[in-house]
Structure formats: structure tokens, C-alpha cells
Amino acid sequence: MTLARSGAALDAVVRVERSGGFVLDVSVEAAAGEVVAVLGPSGAGKSTLLGALAGLDRLDAGHVRVADRVVSAPHHHVPPARRGVALLGQDPLLFPHLSARENVAFALRAGGVPRADARRRADRWLDRVGLGGLGRRRPSEMSGGQQQRAALARALAADPAVVLLDEPLTGLDVETASEIRGVLRDQLRATGVTAILVTHSAVDAAALADRVVIVEDGAVTQRGPVAEVLRAPSTRFVAAVAGLNRVRGTVRGGVWTGADGVGPVLDAAAAPEGEAHAVFRPGAVRLVEARDGAAGRPTPSGATWAARIVRIEPVPFGAVVQTTAPDVAAEIGTDVLADRVVQVGRDVCLGVDGAQVRFVPAPPPRDTLSP
Structure with a gap:
């Protein structure tokens, strides 16, 4: 045979x-x-x-x-x-x-x-x-x-x-x-x-x-x-399958900003102008600050942004925290969990290492995709 x-x-x-x-x-x-x-x-x-x-x-x-x-x-x-x-x-x-x-x-x-x-x-x-x-x-x-x-x-x-x-x-x-x-x-x-x-x-x-x-x-x-x-996922589904965050935004003058001003402001000097998705791993996201709602929201600046925790999923190394506005997942260790500063509904300030962010141009309309 x-x-x-x-x-x-x-x-x-x-x-x-x-x-x-x-x-x-x-x-x-x-x-x-x-x-x-x-x-x-x-x-x-x-x-x-x-x-x-x-x-x-x-x-x-x-x-x-x-x-x-x-x-x-x-x-x-x-x-x-x-x-x-x-x-x-x-x-x-x-x-x-x-x-x-x-x-x-x-x-x-x-x-x-x-x-x-x-x-x-x-x-x-x-x-x-x-x-x-x-x-x-x-x-x-x-x-x-x-x-x-x-x-x-x-x-x-x-x-x-x-x-x-x-x-x-x-x-x-x-x-x-x-x-x-x-x-x-x-x-x-x-x-x-x-x-x-x-x-x-x-x-x-x-x-x-x-x-x-x-x-x-x-x-x-x-x-x-x-x-x-x-x-370089072009849709939310592909980003989820690949285990990546994908945030919509625009590159203008070498700077990327999130859609509607939501999310970080990042250096994108090497990226082409126009609509683009910022793509990064949950492990590139860090917890900068967490506050109770009564104490006021954390103050973002530059590559940090304010968000709210909507879900916490335990994993062997700690947890994956899902936030909204924008939708971003962040990995946190067991030491942070032990401090009990991470809870559903709590406002947090997140940051991302710009060196670990890729900018993916927004995809063309579906009918222009070539085989």
C-alpha cells in the first residue's frame, strides 16, 4: 500500500x-x-x-x-x-x-x-x-x-x-x-x-x-x-478565537485613539492613517488602580483608561477580568485577587504596554474580499 x-x-x-x-x-x-x-x-x-x-x-x-x-x-x-x-x-x-x-x-x-x-x-x-x-x-x-x-x-x-x-x-x-x-x-x-x-x-x-x-x-x-x-484579526470573532483584545479606533497624525474617545491613546507612528484596530494580548494589560463607585472613577491619562469590571473568570494563574467601555480582557495574578480589589461592578484604571500593541487596518467591505 x-x-x-x-x-x-x-x-x-x-x-x-x-x-x-x-x-x-x-x-x-x-x-x-x-x-x-x-x-x-x-x-x-x-x-x-x-x-x-x-x-x-x-x-x-x-x-x-x-x-x-x-x-x-x-x-x-x-x-x-x-x-x-x-x-x-x-x-x-x-x-x-x-x-x-x-x-x-x-x-x-x-x-x-x-x-x-x-x-x-x-x-x-x-x-x-x-x-x-x-x-x-x-x-x-x-x-x-x-x-x-x-x-x-x-x-x-x-x-x-x-x-x-x-x-x-x-x-x-x-x-x-x-x-x-x-x-x-x-x-x-x-x-x-x-x-x-x-x-x-x-x-x-x-x-x-x-x-x-x-x-x-x-x-x-x-x-x-x-x-x-x-x-491580525479583522473581526471580534477572530480576536476571541485567537485570545486577543481588539479595540476599534483611528490613526491620525501618528496617534491611535479609540472609537468615541474610549480607551487608551497610543503612539502609532509606524501605522498607516485611517481606521484601525488596536490588537493586544490580555497579558499586556495591567491594573493601575481600582476604586469603589462611591469613591469616584479612576482618572485615566495617555495609555491608561477607565473601565468597569463585568466578569471575572478564574484560571490557574489567577483570573481573566473582562471589562467594558471598551471591551477588554486583562490577566491578573492570584496576589491581586487576594487583595480583593477586583470585583464585578468595580471601576478600574487599566494600562497597556504600547510596545505589545499591533494596529490592524479595518477590513474592507465583505464583497471586496478576494479568494
Whole structure:
């Protein structure tokens, strides 16, 4: 069995109209052997996109092309089983009455491989995903992680041109998810298969994908190399996924000020003029002062600003404090928590290290985003 191959390129322009007014209108491209992550909030249209690529949903406009073959168009639709596309989701969907070996062999036999050869190849695939010696077990005798490994083996054993991964790590505990993430990375690289990964996780995108496409409300809001997008988020959703603060504002005369005068005033001599987002990590924010409401609000100046605590989330090192006007998260240590100066509803003065702030130009309108 060949352990590496060149995946087929994917070119998709997808428009799907749903009852109720929702419209998915996005384009996704993946070069042969490339892994592209699709991130977006719930309801953004990610599952609809995968359904269109897999052939489960028909297009109202556009096309889906795998290599040089059009498999979807408004008046042309190749059935899912005949388009060379495999779909692996949150649920492994293994046949409960078949062993792991027979589940993997099923995909091979569906492609015309004789029974004995299919079983031999299934055993080799089970070895590759870390299930060597467990081929006789049925799904009910396997852990969730083992089931997902078997499902991955079944998907890749069929030698698909494109594999679609729909939140494959959701529902697994942290340790198991980490293990499966490693298996996915190794096998996607070893096979050279083209893959589209739908996920909510920046960790999954960074570990597995070459590029990322952000889909929000049925449209693409940002795309590019994973590290580039996560370093310079153009929307609130991307900033949240990347664990960054993103504050709207404007650069004029080499100085950045927050929208409506809210937030710090920062040196932005190296940034282009115009609307821009100040992007910085919660760890770059420091607590300067905290006061009870009756004692008056702290007085901001320069790179400090007044805000109000609206939420406190405990973490191992202390807490992440969420404030409003503007919406900014700050990391604080256990020593500050012990002083009890940080409480929901309390006014605080925050500061940020300007050297750790990046200025990201405001994104263009959605219809000007290029593929």
C-alpha cells in the first residue's frame, strides 16, 4: 500500500439559500495536499458549506470542482458516493455490528477491493492510527478516541481526493483530543490528501492547517495563512478565537485613539492613517488602580483608561477580568485577587504596554474580499 500520495485540488464557489433568509455565499480553494481550516461562530454556515462540498446539499449558484472534475453546479450534481470526497464528523458513525477491521474494510470493498485484500489493508490502516491489535473490537468495546481513530482510518483508506473534517475533536476530553490531533496531523501529512477542516478551535487550525478561511453570517470575513490571520484579526470573532483584545479606533497624525474617545491613546507612528484596530494580548494589560463607585472613577491619562469590571473568570494563574467601555480582557495574578480589589461592578484604571500593541487596518467591505 502506498503511504503517500498527491491530493487533488479543490475549487469551490458555494451559494446556498435557506428558508428564513439565510444565504451562504463563500469561496474556498485548496491546493493539492493542502489543509484549509474553516472557522466561524455557530450558525455562520460552516456545516452548510461542508454539506455542499460533500454533495449533501445542492447549490443555488456556483460550483464545486475536485481536481479537473466539476461535481456540483446548479444543474449538475454528482452523488456523494461518487465524487471522491470523504466526510469525517464529530460522530464516528461506525457500523455498530461490525468490528473495527470490517468498518475500515467496508470503505475499501465499496471501492471494489476484494474482501481478503480489503481486510489486510484495513489492518495496516488500523496500525497507522494506533489501533494495531484491536481490529476485532466492535465500536461498543472501544473508547471515544479509539472510535474516532477507526473512523479516520476508514475515511483515508478509501483514498479520497478530498477529506472533509467536521469538528472531529469535539466531544473528546482534552488529553484524547490532543492525541487524535497528533494522529490527524501525521496522517494528513503522510497521505498528502487535500483536506477542509471545520473547527471552532484556533489550536486545531494552527496544528493542522496551512491556511484559514473565516466565515461569519454566511460570508468570508478574512482569509490567509493561519499565523497571519490569528496575529491580525479583522473581526471580534477572530480576536476571541485567537485570545486577543481588539479595540476599534483611528490613526491620525501618528496617534491611535479609540472609537468615541474610549480607551487608551497610543503612539502609532509606524501605522498607516485611517481606521484601525488596536490588537493586544490580555497579558499586556495591567491594573493601575481600582476604586469603589462611591469613591469616584479612576482618572485615566495617555495609555491608561477607565473601565468597569463585568466578569471575572478564574484560571490557574489567577483570573481573566473582562471589562467594558471598551471591551477588554486583562490577566491578573492570584496576589491581586487576594487583595480583593477586583470585583464585578468595580471601576478600574487599566494600562497597556504600547510596545505589545499591533494596529490592524479595518477590513474592507465583505464583497471586496478576494479568494
